[in-house]
Amino acid sequence: MPVAIEKFRPACPDRPDVYPSFWSSMFGAQSRNPIIGWTKASFEVSHASRSFPGFTYHTLNDPELIQQVFLDRQPSFGKPSLMRKFAGRYMGGSLFLEEGEIWRSQRRLMAPTFTPGSVAAFHPIFVEAGERTANRWAQEAPGVIDVDAEAVRTTFDVISRALFSGEHGLGTDEAAEHVENLLASVLRPGALLGGLGWLDQTRRTRKGRAAEAFLISRLSAFIAARQADPEPPGDFMTQILQAFAQDHPPEEAARLALSNAVIFLVAGHETTAHALAWTLYLLSEDQQAQAWAAEEARAALSRGGTPAETLEHLIYLRMVLEESLRLYPPAPRLEREAKADEVVGDLQIRKGDWVGVWPWLVHRHKALWRDPDLFDPENFSPEAKEGRHKFQYIPFGAGPRICIGAQFATAEALLVLAQWLARFEFAPTPGHRVEVFADMTLKPVGGMPLRVYERLG
């Protein structure tokens, strides 16, 4: 009789039967870690609406409804105006926050850097960054290593070399900490109090403001130096600065380049770093999956082809990564504000209401996945993917505003993981309890300490 292999059930917060109160959502434990408030029913319903003083929040789980908001009626749903109010100083004018024609022209301008062909030019940077980290680990293994912190350093190294030629003048650890603080402060619940935002003087808010000031001052200096450089390096930043200079006076071009520099630093490394850490956690708990992925990585790397050829041979590892992005979507929440009254399915949405699509809920929804809380890379076998709704799996968002860096992040994660898995074995740290925390990104509380051993032979 075939033996059923028990699948691993990874860490996930308990689900209460009822929603926490308004006050807990705004000021209590859920305000610090919003994913702990989702009830059992949140993972079963197609949509739900909750009214707060001043606005209604509609949560959508049904892929058909998500498609309506993110694609079919996309112009009626914009980025929340509070995001502009609280993050506008450094995000205003950027690809991430702008709408309409300004967004379209920026997306057109930046898209060529992120096509699969252009991303291939960055492959050597991904491989070298992964190798540098692995070489450092070789000195420390066997031992316990916080792979989340290591992944943050690695992906910061990648983004600064790939887009800024490493010249932005930010030290890795210092910048990574500020980026984390900035992300933690963007959608703080206190900000939802709108006009009463000045009441929000929490430690998180203060750290967010300090991070904002730090990044703006350092990156402004970097951009000024680029504008003054008669022969700047031909990287992404020079390219967008020169393009903005064609249509705008130098000061405005510098402002637009600055907000995009912040966005690409912020959006482009922490997300990928946490994806690496969650993937290693899952593999540390499923030794069979780790053995398969490691064997595949060693075989792919030993062929000695280009990184693009290596990627073609990382078939199982890609399934593992996709499953990891399902269970732990690094961007766990996507939010929009209705710009006009709309009807979506049987939902009446009023101008000013918020629509929340949480990959965290959709990816673990009972009606959409079999055993949604178990780790099973087979969810991403070609047969399992066939016929799946396009808006059911959305780690990179959906519709025209889908993540511009999705190909970049995927190739980076696979090439870095292949290096690490080929050389090291990862095991859980006894006594360490993995806990999930969400603000703008989904990360492990207290990092991800794993025991790391160098593979023999």
Ligand code: HEM
């Ligand atoms: C695993 C890694 C990543 C994940 C999970 C991720 C996720 C996302 C998601 C969900 C969105 C859509 C947000 C929304 O609709 O509100 C987004 C947008 C964006 N991402 Fe990523 N991202 C990742 C890596 C990257 C990288 C590496 C870059 C840049 C190099 C990047 C740059 C951006 C930008 C600029 C946008 C805004 C696009 C627009 O609005 O047109 N991301 N990302």
